Amino acid sequence: MLIAGNWKLNCNIEEAKHLSSRIIESLDRKKLNCEVAIFPSYICLDSVNKTIEKTVISLGSQDCSVHKSGAYTGDVSANMLFDTGCKYVIVGHSERRIGKLESNNDILSKANNALESNLIPIICVGENAKDREDGRALEVIKKQLDESVPKNSNKNNCILAYEPIWAIGSGKIPDNSSINEMLNMIKGWLSNNKIDNSINILYGGSVNKSNAKEIFSCINLGGLLIGGVSLKPEEFSEICLMAN
Ligand code: PGA
Numbered sequence: 001m002l003i004a005g006n007w008k009l010n011c012n013i014e015e016a017k018h019l020s021s022r023i024i025e026s027l028d029r030k031k032l033n034c035e036v037a038i039f040p041s042y043i044c045l046d047s048v049n050k051t052i053e054k055t056v057i058s059l060g061s062q063d064c065s066v067h068k069s070g071a072y073t074g075d076v077s078a079n080m081l082f083d084t085g086c087k088y089v090i091v092g093h094s095e096r097r098i099g100k101l102e103s104n105n106d107i108l109s110k111a112n113n114a115l116e117s118n119l120i121p122i123i124c125v126g127e128n129a130k131d132r133e134d135g136r137a138l139e140v141i142k143k144q145l146d147e148s149v150p151k152n153s154n155k156n157n158c159i160l161a162y163e164p165i166w167a168i169g170s171g172k173i174p175d176n177s178s179i180n181e182m183l184n185m186i187k188g189w190l191s192n193n194k195i196d197n198s199i200n201i202l203y204g205g206s207v208n209k210s211n212a213k214e215i216f217s218c219i220n221l222g223g224l225l226i227g228g229v230s231l232k233p234e235e236f237s238e239i240c241l242m243a244n
Pocket of ligand 1: 006163168169170204206226227228229
């Protein structure tokens with residue numbers, strides 16, 4: 001299992017160092033049955049990397065460029081992130097798919113760049129509320145998978161994250177049967193595409209310490225992608241300690 005904390009656009013360098021130290025303290029000497037990774041902004045990666053050195057916590061970035069290098073002002077490449085100590089990179093988060101108009105093709109390029117740079121992409125997929133109401137959730141996710149997951153992905157180099165858009169930051173979560181249905185569909189999609197179906201699949205969207213235990217009981221769940229609560233070190237660590 002992987003428990004990933006996406007800090008989004010929060011924390012300056014001092015706050016990021018403090019937050020990572022508090023997570024380390026909360027997890028210290030406790031029996032952890034999962035891997036924990038945190039995803040600060042680009043600007044904090046180096047400082048957080050130094051803070052979490054020699055601990056159980058891994059580092060990831062919230063995004064990377066579709067390009068490898070060149071005249072792309074403001075971009076940060078997968079290779080640069082690897083060089084800064086990242087193990088993971090989130091690609092295709094709905095806040096970028098929607099807010100930055102990223103296409104499935106962009107996400108595929110980012111995931112391929114990550115793979116080439118020895119970074120593990122966490123490829124996010126998720127339906128909006130209307131897709132879910134119209135009974136199109138499975139179909140929408142399948143199209144995102146078809147167009148944004150590299151066919152050479154396997155359990156060692158890639159992770160998927162199912163994040164219903166309507167659940168992110170809303171306090172609403174799908175029931176376990178909907179999560180299980182989606183995880184099963186994704187497993188089936190992997191098999192049909194001759195991709196290793198033991199790839200970890202995370203759930204993300206409004207996870208907190210009160211609903212985490214229930215979500216952990218989903219069959220085929222490979223971990224959690226946590227936004228808001230990852231900024232609360234004690235609660236985030238409590239959820240990490242629930243994983244097995
Ligand atoms: P949330 O965010 O936990 O605040 O809902 C999840 C995410 O955006 O990855």
